[in-house]
Amino acid sequence: MSAHDPADGLPEHPERLWSSPEPERSYDVVIVGGGGHGLATAYYLARNHGITNVAVLEKGWLAGGNMARNTTIIRSNYLWDESAGIYEHALKLWEGLEDDLGYPLLFSQRGVLNLAHSLQDVREGVRRVNANRLNGVDAEWLDPGEVGEVCPIVNVSPDVRHPVLGATYQPRAGIAKHDHVAWGFARAAAAMGVHLIEHCEVTGIDVEGGRVRAVQTTRGRIAAGRVALCAAGHSSVVAGLAGVELPLQSHSLQALVSDLLEPVHPTVVMSNAVHVYVSQAHKGELVMGAGIDACNSYRQRGAFHIIERQMAAALELFPVFARAHVLRTWGGVVDVSPDASPVVGLTPVDDLYVNCGWGTGGFKATPGVGWCFAHTVAHGEPHPLNAPFSLERFTTGALVDEHGAAAVAH
Structure with a gap:
């Protein structure tokens, strides 16, 4: 990331905002997907839980997918208690996020x-x-x-x-500058030791004895204690590499x-x-x-x-x-997803976690789901705010039907 003109609202940085390390052979946590959710999860893993031996793998460039293609609306006025809970948590984080990250987000x-x-x-x-x-x-x-x-x-x-x-x-409610949000999270996560690895596509997920062991990538095999999937529209494809079928x-x-x-x-x-x-x-x-x-x-x-x-x-x-x-x-x-609500939590494969199904509502949830998903990955159990959005709800019938909120945009 090169220097920017201060007139654009960004601080002038003569150096890169984050480094581009070569991938290590193993990490405590590997996050698949370098968009807003992946970067926020990495940041809160380091900030809230002290887990810094983390790699964020992105097949293209950081935040080059939906993070760079959304319309930046931020709101929390959802009908159901479960949705209002996680989106209101996100909005409260948005309100202090510039100070937290030390980076201008143009949150309006x-x-x-x-x-x-x-x-x-x-x-x-x-x-x-x-x-x-x-x-x-x-x-x-x-x-x-x-x-x-x-x-x-x-x-x-x-x-x-x-x-x-x-x-x-x-x-x-309001808007924020999506690129600035991604850069702010990436810069802060990298400063705490997280590896942000671009142009590294995940091509396979190794599962042994019902537990995830590693990811196969275009830059070699990377062993992982835990793997967190944040691949947005390609979540079903990536989860399928581990034999997990998602209802997306x-x-x-x-x-x-x-x-x-x-x-x-x-x-x-x-x-x-x-x-x-x-x-x-x-x-x-x-x-x-x-x-x-x-x-x-x-x-x-x-x-x-x-x-x-x-x-x-x-x-x-x-x-x-x-x-x-x-x-x-x-x-x-x-x-x-079938009920137009996200899927955030555990999967049938031990130490494999999924964050997907956000439809058109992913951007506004960025800090909130990053906070909750980091808790889920760190503790091996859902945060109370994302517990209602488990994969099991599609077999238990405990759906969170937000189709009314999703008709145009979340």
Whole structure:
């Protein structure tokens, strides 16, 4: 990582933010996947548990997968107690993370609006607000006039195809700069002795006597006391190397940014019915996302018809953007579980742990799941906040159904 211009909001570093060591032949913990979750897990293993003989293996470059391809929304206003617990834990960590890491993350608590366009949306929104308040999560119900006060550029006219009947509002929610988050975690973990090894693809997982022993990589065999999988959309492929079948489907999730605009969009606006969510990045570009592509895919790009619908939906809500131009589009590979909630915990293979199934909600959970997954790996048992998200729930039936929260983006 080279030096940066202080005008970009980053400190000037004449040296690399982390080193690129050759892999050792063995580690206490090997983390597969160098995205936000893998880096956060490594950091909290070292910080909270004193486990520093750790390697993070990334087949490409650090944070080059979904971490670099998400739309950076951070919120905790989930319906079910289990989801609210882990996401609110994450949000509280976000609020002190810049000081903790000693690195600027551009965390901006500008609030999130979830719009309601039908009476059913209104009922579900009010129910969620009440559930949030019971869980100590900040939440408000706004009528259309109040929506217009929070975000004046939203079209709240009653005579449109999808009229805004109200919205849930979480004032503490917001956005952060995804690259800075990854760099902050990587820098802090490396400073405590964690090895960050790029261009090292895992091609096999050695299991003997029901226990994980090592990983096979493009840079040789690496023995491991414990292996933690944080491979996002490729989690089912990597877990399959150890004979573990995960109930996941991988899809492409598209997003796009516009050219640079003056500051006009003060918050984050999401709409399940219209299927679009919009925020404005620090530099000025609009950041927009939509629902996932229906077909299963490992492609990091999507289909044109999704983008076309996304633009039509955005203009329904924001007529002021009619003359904006699309600058670039991209896709990430998201892993979706049957109940649209993550899988975090133990596997049938001893000392093999999995963190996956986040679908479109992985970024906002980064510090929270890193904290909880590090506890799980360090102690060999789930942290109370991720215990409900065990793999066994798909046989016991104790599902955490968050499909309503996942219709557009987590």
